[in-house]
Amino acid sequence: MNREVLDKWCGRGILGLVVAILVFGPLATGAVRVPDFLVLQALTIGVLSLWALRLWVKPRAQLLWPPISWAVLAFTAYAVVRYFTSELEYPARTEVIQVFMYAFLFLAIVNNLHKQEHTQVIVLTLVFLAMAISFYALYQFVTDSDRVWTFIKPYKHRASGTYISPNNLAGFLEMILPLALASLLVSRAKPVLKIFVAYASLVILGGIAVTLSRGSWIAVGVVLLALFGMLLFHRNYRLPTTVMLVVLIGAGIYFVPKAQFLKARVQETTKNDRLNDSARFDLWEPAFRLWQENIWWGIGPNHYNYRFRAYRPQSVQLQPDRVHNDYLNALTDWGIVGLALVLSACALLCAGVLKTWRFVRGNSADLGGGNSNKFALVLGTSLGVLAILIHSLVDFNMHIPANAIVAITLMALLSTTLRFATEKYWFTSNVITRVAMTVFLLAGLTALIWQESRAAQEYRWLQIARRHPANSLEQAEALEKAFTVEPNNFETAYTLGEVYRTQSWEGAEGYEDLARQAMGWFDQSMKINRHDGYGFLRYGMCLDWLGKTEEAGSYFDKAVKLDPNGYFTAANVGWHYVQTRDYAAARVWFERSKRLEWDQNVIADAYLPIVNQKLLDAAAKPQAQPPRPSP
Numbered sequence: 344m345n346r347e348v349l350d351k352w353c354g355r356g357i358l359g360l361v362v363a364i365l366v367f368g369p370l371a372t373g374a375v376r377v378p379d380f381l382v383l384q385a386l387t388i389g390v391l392s393l394w395a396l397r398l399w400v401k402p403r404a405q406l407l408w409p410p411i412s413w414a415v416l417a418f419t420a421y422a423v424v425r426y427f428t429s430e431l432e433y434p435a436r437t438e439v440i441q442v443f444m445y446a447f448l449f450l451a452i453v454n455n456l457h458k459q460e461h462t463q464v465i466v467l468t469l470v471f472l473a474m475a476i477s478f479y480a481l482y483q484f485v486t487d488s489d490r491v492w493t494f495i496k497p498y499k500h501r502a503s504g505t506y507i508s509p510n511n512l513a514g515f516l517e518m519i520l521p522l523a524l525a526s527l528l529v530s531r532a533k534p535v536l537k538i539f540v541a542y543a544s545l546v547i548l549g550g551i552a553v554t555l556s557r558g559s560w561i562a563v564g565v566v567l568l569a570l571f572g573m574l575l576f577h578r579n580y581r582l583p584t585t586v587m588l589v590v591l592i593g594a595g596i597y598f599v600p601k602a603q604f605l606k607a608r609v610q611e612t613t614k615n616d617r618l619n620d621s622a623r624f625d626l627w628e629p630a631f632r633l634w635q636e637n638i639w640w641g642i643g644p645n646h647y648n649y650r651f652r653a654y655r656p657q658s659v660q661l662q663p664d665r666v667h668n669d670y671l672n673a674l675t676d677w678g679i680v681g682l683a684l685v686l687s688a689c690a691l692l693c694a695g696v697l698k699t700w701r702f703v704r705g706n707s708a709d710l711g712g713g714n715s716n717k718f719a720l721v722l723g724t725s726l727g728v729l730a731i732l733i734h735s736l737v738d739f740n741m742h743i744p745a746n747a748i749v750a751i752t753l754m755a756l757l758s759t760t761l762r763f764a765t766e767k768y769w770f771t772s773n774v775i776t777r778v779a780m781t782v783f784l785l786a787g788l789t790a791l792i793w794q795e796s797r798a799a800q801e802y803r804w805l806q807i808a809r810r811h812p813a814n815s816l817e818q819a820e821a822l823e824k825a826f827t828v829e830p831n832n833f834e835t836a837y838t839l840g841e842v843y844r845t846q847s848w849e850g851a852e853g854y855e856d857l858a859r860q861a862m863g864w865f866d867q868s869m870k871i872n873r874h875d876g877y878g879f880l881r882y883g884m885c886l887d888w889l890g891k892t893e894e895a896g897s898y899f900d901k902a903v904k905l906d907p908n909g910y911f912t913a914a915n916v917g918w919h920y921v922q923t924r925d926y927a928a929a930r931v932w933f934e935r936s937k938r939l940e941w942d943q944n945v946i947a948d949a950y951l952p953i954v955n956q957k958l959l960d961a962a963a964k965p966q967a968q969p970p971r972p973s974p
Contacts, residue, residue, distance in 0.1 A: 368745030414688035438645035452755035473519035474543035477550025480504035484553040513559030514740030525723030629654035641678030665739035833871035840864035876905030910940035
């Protein structure tokens with residue numbers, strides 16, 4: 344087989360793997376689960392392997408290196424530095440591996456999938472995938488289904504398609520809708536294909552509507568205004584744009600008055616005469632306070648969720664996972680330096696669009712200008728990126744792997760269009776360049792393969808642990824093997840402590856030794872993550888169980904310091920005071936816990952009546968009368 348044929352097959356292989364990544368991620372609930380993400384990671388390893396091979400197979404390999412590539416490299420290097428300086432290694436590594444994967448995918452797409460036939464395959468795949476998922480979302484909404492495949496979604500009366508969260512589905516669809524509309528109105532596609540794309544566009548728009556995602560509605564509204572605003576003033580596209588606009592307006596006039604769910608969602612926004620932010624603002628304030636701990640470098644990659652409890656507002660009792668604002672999340676985790684690198688990449692992307700625009704838009708005065716696939720690509724990808732950037736102000740779509748990969752794919756395709764404006768970003772590789780790129784790709788492959796192996800092994804043992812009876816010795820054995828694979832996973836250490844603590848409290852033989860084993864694992868968890876108050880809480884409870892109530896007090900004090908507004912922490916502090924028979928103090932903590940969480944508060948609900956009865960009994964006892972003074 345000659346080199347040109349082998350190079351062609353390598354290119355097709357890269358295209359096939361990228362398409363597989365783009366399709367699998369959204370279908371696999373956004374690839375937020377570990378096994379699903381490992382599939383994407385394995386496919387990315389395949390992409391990088393073929394690219395490395397292609398560097399040496401292609402007779403005169405060329406590199407396309409637009410300015411944004413330097414920003415991508417800079418942020419990747421910064422991510423590596425922050426990983427080695429992070430306090431919590433395990434969550435930082437999972438985040439940095441994602442950064443690695445996205446960066447290498449971006450560069451691979453720019454350098455291997457810039458031809459028109461490649462971009463057409465990617466765009467049409469995304470459009471019809473979005474249409475299929477939108478059909479599923481419409482089915483969910485019409486039938487009020489609570490299922491996503493075999494999973495149960497927590498959002499009632501809202502469609503989420505193949506995602507768990509409706510907001511994440513909306514984030515995916517809002518990126519694809521501009522691609523579909525640009526392909527319909529601007530491209531040179533055949534009429535039959537355009538009919539299917541028009542149908543897909545309407546279905547996607549319906550899918551966005553039934554997510555009831557207000558952030559997405561705003562983003563789509565801005566994008567549609569920009570799209571129609573630009574095309575209506577371009578003579579070549581005025582007629583089809585007007586027809587499409589009339590269709591959309593007509594559909595809106597017909598459906599919106601009948602759609603009570605849309606009215607209810609809009610009214611919910613200003614319910615009780617205040618902006619209903621779905622607790623987003625309550626998550627932003629702790630993020631600002633955490634950022635102030637290290638304004639330049641941030642608290643660490645993927646640290647927000649694990650540092651949140653110290654600044655938790657009373658109104659938020661669940662773990663937030665993310666800030667629900669990707670920009671603020673970047674500022675908190677990565678600091679000013681990290682956010683500046685992200686914004687510089689966006690600025691370079693925008694500058695590239697402005698530079699390319701006049702070369703692809705054509706002259707509206709030119710009656711023979713006709714449609715343009717180049718303009719369709721630039722218009723669709725730029726507006727798709729704009730939509731997700733707007734939505735990111737109120738959500739965390741860039742932390743959903745499937746959506747992040749779609750976004751970087753659009754950015755990569757958009758970056759390749761700079762070649763329409765200038766040839767200066769092309770570089771013909773020599774031996775030195777090939778060696779440097781090969782070393783770079785091998786470094787990425789090594790990191791991804793190493794993490795793939797470790798994550799797969801850990802996941803296997805964690806799954807085995809879940810299949811065993813809860814809090815059994817068999818479960819503990821599997822968890823210990825998972826901890827051996829990932830000794831910096833503090834959550835596994837904490838879970839092991841819970842297994843042994845539960846066995847001890849159930850009165851198993853040798854309960855004291857089991858309690859000490861539990862304390863050993865809680866101590867391990869505290870050493871790995873000193874910000875988690877639950878480890879201190881459980882350690883103190885074990886001391887109480889062993890009769891060492893005086894020693895336990897300092898651990899409960901530490902837990903309160905790390906989670907001052909947590910109902911669970913307050914309830915367990917109340918439990919501690921029950922063990923010390925200080926029922927008055929116990930009641931104070933149980934009542935505080937109930938104020939923080941009045942509905943589902945098992946500990947406070949169980950102990951508060953007991954404590955109140957103890958206090959009543961103590962008050963009802965006859966008090967000893969003081970001796971009467973002698974006459």
